[in-house]
Amino acid sequence: MGILWESSFGVFLFMTVFLGGGAAWLSGRAIAITWRPVAQIVLYMILLTSAVRFLYFALFQETLLSLHYYLVNLAILLAIAGLGFRVTRARQMVTQYRWLYERAGFLGWKKRPGVTDAI
Secondary structure: OOOOOOOOHHHHHHHHHHHHHHHHHHHHHHHHHOOOOOOHHHHHHHHHHHHHHHHHHHHHOOOOOOHHHHHHHHHHHHHHHHHHHHHHHHHHHHHHOOOOEEEOOOOOEEEOOOOOOOO
């Protein structure tokens, strides 16, 4: 019994990181593509974490209502969804507004040289 996983690391890796993480990445990406606020990630990840915990319970007979493991899964899924959101938003900004912004690393963008704030 570990801090991050209840019964085995393989089950944790498969359920939380692979299945839940893939769904979290796609959820964060979908929120960014539709120009919704980043705060919606929290609501979607609460629901997704509940589904992942149910799958733990149904498939591997792990504890359904464990606050500790629910919060661990929620934190991991929030991080993955936030990363998916940020990568997609950075790509959107430099693609759709290429005359204003350029890439600044994997997760960011910055104003192009010579661009001023006009009101």
